[in-house]
Amino acid sequence: xxxxxxxxxxxxxxxxxxxxxxxxxAVHQIKDQQDLRRVRADDPDFSGxxxxxxxxxxCFIRDPRAHANSEFAERLGIPRPTVSRxxxxxxxxxxxxxxxxxxxxxxxxxxxxLGYPYVINTPLLTHLRxxxxxxxxxxxxxxxxxxxxxxxxxxxxxxxxxxGTLKRPGVGAVRGIVETAMGRSWLSQLSITDRNRFLARxxxxxxxxxxxxxxGLKDSIAHYSKRGFSxxxxxxxLGVLAVxxxxxxxxxxxxxxxxCAVPGYRAKPNxxxxxxxxxxxxxxxxxxRQVGIR
Numbered sequence: 001x002x003x004x005x006x007x008x009x010x011x012x013x014x015x016x017x018x019x020x021x022x023x024x025x026a027v028h029q030i031k032d033q034q035d036l037r038r039v040r041a042d043d044p045d046f047s048g049x050x051x052x053x054x055x056x057x058x059c060f061i062r063d064p065r066a067h068a069n070s071e072f073a074e075r076l077g078i079p080r081p082t083v084s085r086x087x088x089x090x091x092x093x094x095x096x097x098x099x100x101x102x103x104x105x106x107x108x109x110x111x112x113x114l115g116y117p118y119v120i121n122t123p124l125l126t127h128l129r130x131x132x133x134x135x136x137x138x139x140x141x142x143x144x145x146x147x148x149x150x151x152x153x154x155x156x157x158x159x160x161x162x163x164g165t166l167k168r169p170g171v172g173a174v175r176g177i178v179e180t181a182m183g184r185s186w187l188s189q190l191s192i193t194d195r196n197r198f199l200a201r202x203x204x205x206x207x208x209x210x211x212x213x214x215x216g217l218k219d220s221i222a223h224y225s226k227r228g229f230s231x232x233x234x235x236x237x238l239g240v241l242a243v244x245x246x247x248x249x250x251x252x253x254x255x256x257x258x259x260c261a262v263p264g265y266r267a268k269p270n271x272x273x274x275x276x277x278x279x280x281x282x283x284x285x286x287x288x289r290q291v292g293i294r
Contacts, residue, residue, distance in 0.1 A: 143158070
């Protein structure tokens with residue numbers, strides 16, 4: 001593990017963050033039948049049938065196109081007859097739609113409806129939207145809020161300038177923790193032990209994502225305590241620059257993470273450090289005061 005990651009960040013919240021990581025991993029890390037067998041061996045009460053259905057739905061997170069039964073079976077290592085039964089059940093409940101002509105499944109509207117209660121109950125979203133939009137307009141980019149989920153962050157709100165970034169994240173969008181500024185801010189708040197454990201997983205399970213993000217991770221973790229924000233100098237692709245702040249506002253076991261992304265052709269790296277980063281810190285501090293965080 002690179003040396004700069006050993007720099008000490010504040011560890012006062014390490015216990016809560018470690019518990020959060022354990023809760024977030026339990027199902028989402030199950031990628032195939034082999035993973036499922038390992039989990040069930042450790043936890044006999046774990047529902048394998050339910051997990052298989054959720055694994056089918058999770059296929060659409062990384063690959064949102066339509067899928068055939070054979071593709072689900074090959075990707076997940078689940079027998080095709082089992083996949084067929086699960087897909088029919090998910091279709092009957094609205095979580096999948098089936099195109100008879102293509103003989104393929106699309107994600108269904110019930111999946112969208114299931115996420116709606118989570119989004120509308122996110123703390124302060126209604127009150128923060130004007131401030132998020134104002135900052136997005138000011139810097140002609142996108143200002144977003146997200147939460148961690150295993151190796152990713154999930155966006156729960158995003159306000160964008162009409163001519164903002166090319167890679168605009170909508171609600172429900174998923175990005176890797178190591179490649180996003182908001183994800184790096186979360187990593188910077190972990191204890192050294194928990195952070196290195198997480199990074200070891202990221203390096204093993206997502207080597208390409210980890211490799212292209214290494215230098216940005218070093219810089220963000222080394223300077224987060226002094227700056228108050230993390231940065232992405234474009235290593236996530238499409239020439240997008242970004243800053244991120246991990247707030248103390250809690251949503252269940254997770255903390256809300258804030259991000260401001262701008263097109264690289266419109267802003268310079270120094271703008272992140274001198275203007276955009278401090279502005280995002282100010283916005284997060286304002287949000288914290290609204291919930292009584294000093």
